[in-house]
Amino acid sequence: MITLLRRATAVCALGAALAACGTAEPPRAASTPASAPASRPPTLAPGPAGLTPVFAHGSRTRGRTVALTFDADMTAGQGARAAAGERFDHPRLISTLRTLKVPATVFMTGRWAEEYPDQARSIGRDPLFEVANHSYSHYAYTPDCYGLPTVPGTRMRSDVERAYAAFRRVGVPEPMPYFRFPGGCYDRRALKALAPTGVTAVQWDVVGGDAFETDPDVVVRQVLDGVRPGSVVVLHCTRSAAPATERAVRAIVPGLRREGFRFVKVSELIGAVGARP
Numbered sequence: 001m002i003t004l005l006r007r008a009t010a011v012c013a014l015g016a017a018l019a020a021c022g023t024a025e026p027p028r029a030a031s032t033p034a035s036a037p038a039s040r041p042p043t044l045a046p047g048p049a050g051l052t053p054v055f056a057h058g059s060r061t062r063g064r065t066v067a068l069t070f071d072a073d074m075t076a077g078q079g080a081r082a083a084a085g086e087r088f089d090h091p092r093l094i095s096t097l098r099t100l101k102v103p104a105t106v107f108m109t110g111r112w113a114e115e116y117p118d119q120a121r122s123i124g125r126d127p128l129f130e131v132a133n134h135s136y137s138h139y140a141y142t143p144d145c146y147g148l149p150t151v152p153g154t155r156m157r158s159d160v161e162r163a164y165a166a167f168r169r170v171g172v173p174e175p176m177p178y179f180r181f182p183g184g185c186y187d188r189r190a191l192k193a194l195a196p197t198g199v200t201a202v203q204w205d206v207v208g209g210d211a212f213e214t215d216p217d218v219v220v221r222q223v224l225d226g227v228r229p230g231s232v233v234v235l236h237c238t239r240s241a242a243p244a245t246e247r248a249v250r251a252i253v254p255g256l257r258r259e260g261f262r263f264v265k266v267s268e269l270i271g272a273v274g275a276r277p
């Protein structure tokens, strides 16, 4: 097992511009407005000054649950590459998750949903999965984030809303009010800009390390070493940029099940934060 410190360092290395990186704030209580229907997905209460709340992992003491999350990345400027044959989707990965009966949360860009509407709809309508928001454009919400183009502050909210509009248009019935910042990069300004949308920002505590990795064993080791009760694992659902992920998942799933872990969606981890022990 790698140490907590090393794991935190790995997360910080990925999210270089991550605000509050390395701090271990306990998750805030989940909020469910009294007037909301029972089926409304759980979210975290807003942070100080009404900022968008940030969730990185679930309870460490409520059982051995783990959430695999898959970012379906496609950047607004990659249409020409998709037209030339590059595949930003990963149907075999989704099929493997179904075969292994692994619930998962897919953080999808609006641009991805537009490129692969049938797959987006199929994932969105499958109760095994939940679709969450990974922005429309996959542009960065901070000035310096892995060289991604930047969304101006005045357009952050509309970029998120545009992704939800794309999900609705292709037939994703109930996308979740969860948002993952492209590159995991955020700051106070971004959290403030998104507050009116009511989303909970979802980070992670385990980096799968599958981006551009060709050896599945590297990913398997990193995930099996990193997962603790309540962990959120970030992986990718993009064939061209995550070529080993599907093979890795075929080993990660039985490996974690052998250790007594149960796979859940992010909503279950967030919902458990406010539940009684």
Ligand SMILES: [Zn+2]
Residues within 6 Å of the ligand: 071, 072, 073, 134, 138, 182, 183
């Ligand atoms: Zn991404």
